[in-house]
Amino acid sequence: MGVQQPETRYAKSGDVSIAYQVTGDGPYDVVYVPGFVSNVELAWTVPQQAALFERLASSCRLIRFDKRGTGMSDRVTGLPDLETRMDDVRAVMDAVGSPEAALIGLSEGGPMSILFAATYPDRCWALVVYSSFPRIRWAPDFPIGETEEELTREREADLRLWGDSESARALSRRIAPTADEATIEAMARNFRQSASPGAADALHRMNAQIDVRAALPAIRVPLLTIVRGEDDPINVMGTRYIAEKVPGARHVELPGADHALFAGDWEAALREIEPFLGDAWAAREEVEPDRVLATVLFTDIVGATATAAELGDRRWRELLTEHHAVVRRELARFRGRGLDTAGDGFFASFDGPAGAVRCACAISEGVRRLGIELRAGLHTGECEVVDGKVGGIAVHIGARVAAQAGPSEVLVSSTVRDLVAGSGLAFEERGATELKGVPGEWRLYAVAR
Numbered sequence: 001m002g003v004q005q006p007e008t009r010y011a012k013s014g015d016v017s018i019a020y021q022v023t024g025d026g027p028y029d030v031v032y033v034p035g036f037v038s039n040v041e042l043a044w045t046v047p048q049q050a051a052l053f054e055r056l057a058s059s060c061r062l063i064r065f066d067k068r069g070t071g072m073s074d075r076v077t078g079l080p081d082l083e084t085r086m087d088d089v090r091a092v093m094d095a096v097g098s099p100e101a102a103l104i105g106l107s108e109g110g111p112m113s114i115l116f117a118a119t120y121p122d123r124c125w126a127l128v129v130y131s132s133f134p135r136i137r138w139a140p141d142f143p144i145g146e147t148e149e150e151l152t153r154e155r156e157a158d159l160r161l162w163g164d165s166e167s168a169r170a171l172s173r174r175i176a177p178t179a180d181e182a183t184i185e186a187m188a189r190n191f192r193q194s195a196s197p198g199a200a201d202a203l204h205r206m207n208a209q210i211d212v213r214a215a216l217p218a219i220r221v222p223l224l225t226i227v228r229g230e231d232d233p234i235n236v237m238g239t240r241y242i243a244e245k246v247p248g249a250r251h252v253e254l255p256g257a258d259h260a261l262f263a264g265d266w267e268a269a270l271r272e273i274e275p276f277l278g279d280a281w282a283a284r285e286e287v288e289p290d291r292v293l294a295t296v297l298f299t300d301i302v303g304a305t306a307t308a309a310e311l312g313d314r315r316w317r318e319l320l321t322e323h324h325a326v327v328r329r330e331l332a333r334f335r336g337r338g339l340d341t342a343g344d345g346f347f348a349s350f351d352g353p354a355g356a357v358r359c360a361c362a363i364s365e366g367v368r369r370l371g372i373e374l375r376a377g378l379h380t381g382e383c384e385v386v387d388g389k390v391g392g393i394a395v396h397i398g399a400r401v402a403a404q405a406g407p408s409e410v411l412v413s414s415t416v417r418d419l420v421a422g423s424g425l426a427f428e429e430r431g432a433t434e435l436k437g438v439p440g441e442w443r444l445y446a447v448a449r
Contacts, residue, residue, distance in 0.1 A: 099123065102280065119352065217246070
């Protein structure tokens with residue numbers, strides 16, 4: 001007899017309700033991050049998927065959820081960026097009282113899981129990435145990706161008949177070619193009731209913009225990557241790429257063409273996943289992580305010396321006090337941590353780049369009302385953590401980016417721009433430049449406002 005389907009509950013992530021279920025009561029927690037779309041209740045109607053969940057839950061506390069905009073979670077407008085999805089995972093973990101968990105990221109759920117593991121090593125003790133990718137679009141330094149024309153053609157083909165029964169069955173056969181007709185019917189019903197055409201379109205657009213390559217070297221938790229060798233080439237090569245870029249990662253290629261984890265010989269995949277998680281749980285270290293992925297922000301007042309001379313010491317001190325109040329207010333609003341201030345400059349760090357960029361813009365606008373202008377620069381990279389503060393080369397790069405900014409300009413590195421895909425932020429290219437003391441050329445972008 002299988003396990004009884006758990007009750008669906010909701011976690012609040014900002015103003016959005018995220019649907020989740022918890023199954024099992026094993027010694028450790030596992031967060032199952034779904035692919036394109038999901039429905040935590042209808043998933044149980046797909047027999048092989050239900051069997052997979054039961055097997056996983058026999059050795060852990062399995063936490064599953066529907067991404068915002070899909071399944072039983074709240075519908076939202078716009079593109080749900082990876083940073084927002086990380087917040088959703090944290091909200092679910094908090095709701096179930098999970099201080100730390102392993103993440104299993106499937107397909108499109110892989111990039112968010114990668115970013116989460118790199119950003120919150122204190123809350124993620126192991127990571128499994130199945131049939132995924134760090135980026136989909138072609139680029140000169142990512143030739144395995146698909147061209148804009150290919151992505152547009154695929155998106156339009158999928159969306160023309162999204163919600164049509166036969167189209168849903170065709171999609172199901174494409175990702176689970178070995179599944180029987182009963183499973184295909186159940187999958188098709190699941191797809192159709194998990195997302196509207198508009199939500200599916202938003203997810204397609206979001207996926208086309210994903211790029212988490214910069215986060216891969218920052219992953220310090222044990223990583224297992226799995227893919228079936230005859231899956232779509234972008235998934236096969238993308239999963240290999242992830243494993244190659246993460247120090248110490250273990251990569252497994254299984255036979256078969258099924259993209260869905262529960263299709264085909266899913267037990268072969270679990271024979272890799274279960275001992276990996278068990279070993280990682282037993283070996284985890286009860287110490288504070290000394291390296292994290294963080295976004296750093298540097299600001300300073302344009303023409304500070306001349307302004308101070310013009311205003312005089314007393315008025316300048318008053319103006320600095322007002323400036324500091326604006327900066328600290330916006331840091332609190334966007335969950336930034338003010339790490340240092342020297343005269344008219346601020347140095348802060350953030351968990352995610354999109355919030356950091358919005359904070360920098362809000363600070364810039366706020367101080368302009370005081371009659372002064374800021375220059376601001378941001379970079380995302382792996383940082384050393386010492387006494388609660390971040391340091392290392394990523395911090396130096398952030399400072400150098402800020403030095404290149406003009407009056408009231410928020411300048412970011414290409415890493416920041418790539419990681420805020422789907423956030424709605426727009427950028428104007430400022431070209432390639434050398435940063436003092438930092439090897440190579442860096443492409444910089446100004447936030448368009």
